[in-house]
Amino acid sequence: MQDCDVANPALATHKVRMARRASFQPQTDPKAPPRACAAPGCVAAGEFRAPKDRALREYLWFCLEHVRQYNAGWDFYRGMGAADIETSIRSDTGWQRPTWPLGRLGGVRLDADQMADPLGILRDTGRHEKRRAPPRHEAPPELRAALGLLDLEWPLDPATLKSRYKELAKRYHPDANGGDRSDEEKLKDINRAYSLLRQRVGRAESAAQHAAHAG
DSSP states (O other), X not given: OOSOOOOOHHHHHHHHHHHHTOOOSOXXXXXXXXXXXXXXXXXXXXXXXXXXSTTOSSEEEEOHHHXXXXXHHOOTTTTOOHHHHHHXXXXXXXXXXXXXXXXXXXXXXXXXXXXXXXXXXXXXXXXHHHHHSOOOOOOXXXXXXXXXHXXXXXXXXXXXXXXXXXXXXXXXXXXXXXXXXXXXXXXXXHHHHHHHHHHHHHHHHHHHHHHHHHO
């Protein structure tokens, strides 16, 4: 190459393949009016076309002798930088078609649970992380309102529940607000929510301890 010297074996192979695309058979319509060869001073018929530029949308027409000369000096990558050449070669590898990362088809993600990977090729990817992620525990329906009121998540341990209750009780207690009783109903709701959750958390903890001793 003249404008960009790139030591890339794939580039040389690619240029050879590009050169082989040309077929030295007349490419004109027999019924079309004859074209003159585009080479200056040549009076022969222009029966063979060659690309005018890299866009490959416009062509020049030559006689056989001059199309061979033109193609011998043709350089598709002339004027391109190394990065542009590499991008063009990679694009040709996929026939200029769009490609997507593994696990997508045109932007549609595949469900990791539907992908079999017996060899563990995707072991270190997010797909296996998704499979190894612990299941999310949904709170029982009858406890969701109480959890929401205390701004807590399920599962819940007694220490977290007690700490949160003390914080809210102190915040809304009239003694902490100069005797203001406007939040008295809020405090009653907090007390009811705490009582319900304490009972359920206590039963769950007892059941877990019993199961541990039985095991």
